[in-house]
Amino acid sequence: MKATPSSSIPAQDLAHTGCSPRKFRARNLHQAGRHWVRGDACATAFFNALSAVFPVGEAFMIEALKPWRDRVPEPLASDVAAFIVQEAAHTREHGAMNKALIASGYDMAPLDRAIRGFVSTFANAGDITKLGATMCIEHLTAIVASELMLRPHHLQGSDPEMQKLWFWHGIEEIEHKAVAFDTWMFATAHWSPMRRWLVRSALMVAVSISFFINRTRGQVELMRQDGFGWTKALPMILRNGFAKGGVGRAVLKPWFQFLKPGFHPWQIDDRQLIAKGEAMLKALQIITEGELQLRPADRQDQTVSRQIQAA
Ligand SMILES: [Fe+2]
Ligand SMILES: [Fe+2]
Secondary structure (H helix, E strand, O other), X not given: OOOOOOOOOOHHHOOOOOOOOOOOOOOOHHHOOOOOOXXXXXXXXXXXXXXXXXXXXXXXXXHHHHHHOOOOOOOHHHHHHHHHHHHHHHHHHHHHHHHHHHHOOOXXXXXXXXXXXXXXXXXXXXHHHHHHHHXXXXXXHHHHXXXXXXXXHHOOOOOHHHHHHHHHHHHHHHHOOXXXXXXXXXXXXXXXXXXXXXXXXXXXXXXXXXXXXXXXXXHHHHHHHOOXXXXXXXXXXXXXXXXXXXXXXXXXXXXXXXXXXXXXXXXXXXXXXXXXXXXXXXXXXXXXXXXXXXXXXXXXXXXXXXXXXXX
């Protein structure tokens, strides 16, 4: 079954989906090689520039949600708790990935400084503003994760251990994509709809501009370390992101959807992509961790595994 996000989900069906942290430990990332996405320095730089900022960025989001954990009602309170557990695990595993990137010769310090600079701009901000920024970042990560699940060609042919890390992370980003949004809606319940929409939209534009500029600069820096001058690297990065099939181009439509009055993250109904991502992750685990250990119940997964190998 082909999973296709749609915006046709009726408001009354915006059901609580529940978040369940999955046990995951990345393995052997240091063996992935410097250009672990098909040997392509530019495609690799896209993922590496994101990974570079996850530990600090996700720690910021955890701190933004913590003050609300005991204030929001159930079932949102449980989802906030699960969100914190999920993001803490993402922080840990991308820390491991970033160590592997450093071991492969990259200097990640400039990218680390950039994300610390972004986070520091919120040092004196109030709880609702930090939560609002988190809500916007969560929309960005969710639409990228959805695209990676929908069109796996982005990671096709790349190191399988890296693929497992990104699919696992992507599954949980889709799953908890509404948690910060719902918490922000709870926190701003006393605001008028117009004020909520204006602040939400302004925050999204500001966060997205910063995100785009800093992630692009991060990619340029990583490609500079690979020997590409910025005049060569920048067009390659923009083409990789925004030419046909690029992640940036694919997420433009769901990015704009966030600006609609009355938007809710689950109006983009990509719940099927969680199951699809889990199947892809399981297939990769079978490939990398040994088919000999398969039980009869896992036979169906072998079919998926063959499909991925054949693709
Ligand atoms: Fe995450
Ligand atoms: Fe997240």
